[in-house]
Amino acid sequence: MQGIDKVLQEEILQRIARLQEQLQKHGAAAFLVTQHVDLYYLTGSMQAGFAFIPAHGDATFYVRRSIWRAGEETAVRVEPLTSLRAFRGLLERDYPEVFAEAGQSLVATEYDVLPVQTYSKLADILTAGGRCTMIDGSAFIRRVRMTKSPWEIGRIEAAAQVAAEALEEAAGRIREGMTELELMARIEYEIRIRGHIGVMRTRSYNMEVTTGMLGSGEAAAIPSAFDGPAGGLGLGPAAAQSASRKPIVRGEPILLDIGCCIDGYIIDQTRTAVIGGLSDELAEAYAQSEAIIRKTEQMLRPGAACDAIYAAALAQADQAGLSRHFMGYGADQVKFLGHGIGLELDEWPVLAKGFSDPLVPGMVLAVEPKFTFPGKGVVGIENTYLVTDTGPRALTRSPEGLIVLP
């Protein structure tokens, strides 16, 4: 433990200021931060507790445990929180403008992740006396987190380097008859010893991912609950996605959609491998996925609308006669081309219908055109990009192209 990095300390204060702009814009008096990832983003620490960020003034991190550790890690003032009952008194003391004055204050929190039970307890405390009302601030925080700083980009690049090294190391070990699970275990080992934190965080309820989706041949094409273009057979109904015990066979596509998480930041990438070669049908579809990502790159510029990028990819798949196979098959198709990524796998923006927001510099997006062929497999590519003033910069470091193994 050596205290918080000075660059990061400055940056956290800037993040708080950006959230405060959102609060002011929407007439909210404060944000109560409860989720561990949001706490890390806005304080520098993931210790247990709640951060209170007023629309104007300094934030406080009320910590249950570990208080000592939070003090070492955070950029904001730390106060011990001995019990939920004591919370109201601390807030009234520290933020009289929100709690002790006349009138109605709006206090935002994360309705998208906060469970009803915890919410109810907190809302009872905050709204006691009728001085404040709770509102949904999920969008405020997701919007602030949408654009990344150079410090954050550095972390994602570090994750990209680890993913590239692990993939190279593992790809050399792929053999006929090796099971998907054996290959997955090897890749996970390679990312873990390089510093992968061991979890991939997601924001959506019930969304779960180990390190990604690995699947070969027909097993990869089996649909799942996971909101992504490939599902996978998995290890049974309690782990019904990604790698299974199916042996890898010559001539079938091996989809390697594997990310990792370094210092909290996630990279997502996909490469397709094959022992021997693909059938013409699958080889052509793979080539189309690269063609779509090339076209998408041309559109990944500030001002471009997310839904227009998605529509262009759909049209391109359609023109190639592959619309039924694009991003899943038939009824199990998913309705997006890519997604924001950072501390969580499923950040904003989303390259999908209904997301009309324009791209801005600093956004980071994983773009993943894929084609699913039931009974045969899934092929595709995925890169993570940073949107810059001059166009996209690929953060993914693995070489492109089909990985052909002897």
Add this chain to the structure above:
Amino acid sequence: MQGIDKVLQEEILQRIARLQEQLQKHGAAAFLVTQHVDLYYLTGSMQAGFAFIPAHGDATFYVRRSIWRAGEETAVRVEPLTSLRAFRGLLERDYPEVFAEAGQSLVATEYDVLPVQTYSKLADILTAGGRCTMIDGSAFIRRVRMTKSPWEIGRIEAAAQVAAEALEEAAGRIREGMTELELMARIEYEIRIRGHIGVMRTRSYNMEVTTGMLGSGEAAAIPSAFDGPAGGLGLGPAAAQSASRKPIVRGEPILLDIGCCIDGYIIDQTRTAVIGGLSDELAEAYAQSEAIIRKTEQMLRPGAACDAIYAAALAQADQAGLSRHFMGYGADQVKFLGHGIGLELDEWPVLAKGFSDPLVPGMVLAVEPKFTFPGKGVVGIENTYLVTDTGPRALTRSPEGLIVLP
């Protein structure tokens, strides 16, 4: 995919019947199941959607995706759910006694895990027209899941076997200078190739665990946000628990609190290792942890109160002059001795103050007496037990005793 096992199919109908008893007892008309783990428990499938379980009659699994896969996996009737808007109509058609009749029905759901945003959307649909009211059913489902069937015990035993094999394999590779992370990566590799599903599920908000807590010497004694007796230095503020890049040193305790998850079911266990030998102080504390687990075993019988078991362990630690070190140190002590375990790491009951419920046969508990010495390390033991009519049966398979390496 080969459809659901007949034994499991019968069992799921029994689980539903047990939940229905809870509903009837509390005057609720139905349970809306939303969380993926609860869905798996009550339908056999973890596909995306909602299960509706009336207090009397048959359950339905309304599936968004994959419908085909849910049909293969589940023991209950499957209906496609094309949109949330369509949900109300389906429910009125299938459960007129809950939605279409006069009067007030209570519909329970999981307030402990369901985020406010998703809850609000669902509650709007269900309570439209004023025919029903939502209530918190978390306790109903947690109570049903608290006692395990022979089928479930079999899964936990399979996980115990994998954890034991992985620990034996990895312990033989521990060397001076090896980092905690390298050892953790090796153990995780060994459990993964044996079928660990790659995640350890938890129910509590913000609770996160990779495969457990591995820490050596002073690094293990660093407190964390995690609600357990050992924290760990971790890989930085974004992964502030468990294994770090600290090298393992001769003579310091290596805490190996590592579980795994097979077919959705978790085993939790802890062993303490050392290269060379422990100091007298730590060796004595380790011996006390075994003494406490022996005493606890004598109390793990049907009818025993959870809080009494915890109080007895506290008294025993106190008698040994170790109360300040028990279950964490000083302000960072946690207030329990053990916890229920099954599909999630943090199930009921808890061996803690305030849990006065008596033990009943079929409960599975991880019991983990540990002692923390700041600057020196953490020592302890943890076994998972099944409560039977004749006393506890250890499900953990790793041999007990300090693991002494040359």
